[in-house]
Amino acid sequence: LLNHLTAAATVSLDSPADASKLEALVGSLGALPPVKSGYAVNTVVKLTVPIVADGRVIGFVEDGEAASILTRRLRSCKVDENFSTLPSYTEVSHIPRRRGGPYAGVFLFSSPARLLRRVKWLRAGSAGVEESVGPFEQIHLRIRSAVRDDDGVEEELEERFSHEEVSATGILSVLxxxxxxxxxxxxxxxxxxxxxxxxxxGTPCHMFERRSDSKTYRLFxxxxxxxxxxxxxxxxxxxxxxxxxxxxxxxxxxxxxxxxxxxxxxxxxxxRGFCQAFIYTTTVVDLDESAAGKEKQFGCPEENDFIGRDGLPHVGAVLKQGDPLYAVTDDIDDGENVMRRTKIFHHKAMETATVDQVRLLAPSTGSENRRCRRAVIRLRYRRDPVI
Known part of the structure; x- marks a missing residue:
């Protein structure tokens, strides 16, 4: 099964509840105090289930009806606005002891950074009262839908449910x-x-013209x-x-x-553009990346349909596989003469692309050459439906 984060989910931001106050609270509700050591530990563990608050054992309670009653009393304290010992953002969950089941006990969670969502607790009255439940607590609750059919069937099952959704779309994620x-x-x-x-x-952002992502999809x-x-x-x-x-x-x-x-x-x-989309790819050219690149610079002696004399591609040029993308010149010293060499880098992708944007960047930190040493070339690929 897939768990989706509901659109109405919130994150708990408050501080954890005071463990000593929680221990006193469960003690006043009939729970046994935590046993430190001795022979009584084994006896208590066999007959009861632990009460754990944020990972700390604060008491024990008899498994079965006594644990269920304690859980309902704790939930009543939780939804009471005038009761501050048990905060409203606390998870209260009772896991009964089952053969092969999860570890039994009454668990309380009040730490921050937990996901919560709002539901109605039906035991608090006919109309119910809203409370916040967490993911661990939710799987042990019976929550019914907010929309019910008047066929009489759900009235027979009324006692099976303890909670109700606040709205019909309360369980749905954003998507x-x-x-x-x-x-x-x-x-x-x-x-x-x-x-x-x-x-x-289709539209991940609005600043396409100012971004230089390595790959971006855009529904046009x-x-x-x-x-x-x-x-x-x-x-x-x-x-x-x-x-x-x-x-x-x-x-x-x-x-x-x-x-x-x-x-x-x-x-x-x-x-006429039905489902027309583009993919933008960015190529960063840095002449200072290699040690031999100190004498390199952008340039092309002969201008063509793809590259200008500055060695960079024309914006709007359509590139096929093998077409020139940019050009770099450097000096070659054979001991007698110094020759200027031009190296052309080609478009390697098999798919046809269009030069969408060319940006000139400042030199790298520490570079002595103040001329243009870095450039960003953004290409645009069409993504039309293929029939």
């Missing part, structure tokens, strides 16, 4: 809450869409969705970073058209 009509889809398909949504990073014709979930699309500001395109889908289920895992795209739509 899952963006899927429209998720209750009309199979659950595996909703999970699959979460995976695909993470990969569909991104759109905001027409069918949208109001509770998440607008509050989270997803429209600012569009990652998809609205499409009209037609299905023909007759012989000859029943293709599996295939589709037909309108040719006119492709020609």
């Amino acid at each position: 899952a809450s963006l899927t429209p009509f998720s209750d009309m889809n199979q659950s595996p398909r909703n999970m699959y869409q979460c995976q695909m949504g993470k990969q569909a990073l 014709t991104g759109q905001t969705p027409i069918t949208r979930n109001k509770v998440s699309q607008d509050p989270l500001g997803i429209d600012v970073f569009p990652n998809g395109i609205n499409a009209v889908v037609a299905v023909l289920s007759y012989t000859g058209y029943d293709m599996e895992d295939a589709m037909v795209i309108n040719k006119a739509s492709l020609e």
Whole structure:
């Protein structure tokens, strides 16, 4: 199973609860004090389960109904706004003793940097009271959905649930809450869409012209969705970073058209930019990287369609495999004459690219040569749908 971080999850920031006060609290609720040493240790451990607060044993309680009652009393103290000994951000979890199951006990967690989310505790009254639960505590609770059918079945199962979701979308992550009509889809398909949504990073940033990432994907014709979930699309500001395109889908289920895992795209739509995307790659050229590069400099004696006299490519030039990318000149001393040599570096990728941007950088720290020694060349590759 996959665990998704809910969109409404928060992080606990407060200090841990006082362990001595917690020990006094569980003692007042009927728990046995922690046994330090002696013969009584084995006897207590066999008949009871430990009460652990932030990794420290603060008491023991009889396994079974007594541990369940203690857990409910601690939860009542937790949701009481006037009770400060047990903070509201504390996890209270009871793990009963089962053969082959996890370690039994009553566990309290109040340390910072824990994930929490809000649910309703039904035992506190008919309407319930909201409380914060953590990931360890959640797996041992019975939490029902906020939306229930009036078929009488759930009334029979009412006693099985201890908590209720605050909202119908309370369990959904940011990605899952963006899927429209998720209750009309199979659950595996909703999970699959979460995976695909993470990969569909159409607009990762807005400063494409000022960034020099090694590789960046950009959806050029991104759109905001027409069918949208109001509770998440607008509050989270997803429209600012569009990652998809609205499409009209037609299905023909007759012989000859029943293709599996295939589709037909309108040719006119492709020609007008449907699903058009780019990948930006950055190449950093530093002439000071090698010891023999002190005499090197950018330059090309003969200007061509790809490289200027400065040795750098023309912005907008279309490069195929083997085309010149940039040129470097240096001096060769054979003992009699000093000759100027030009070395041209070529575009090695098999895919056709376009020179999107050329930047000149300041010399490296400690370089004595104040001329341009470093350059950043950004190439743009088209990513159109391939049919």
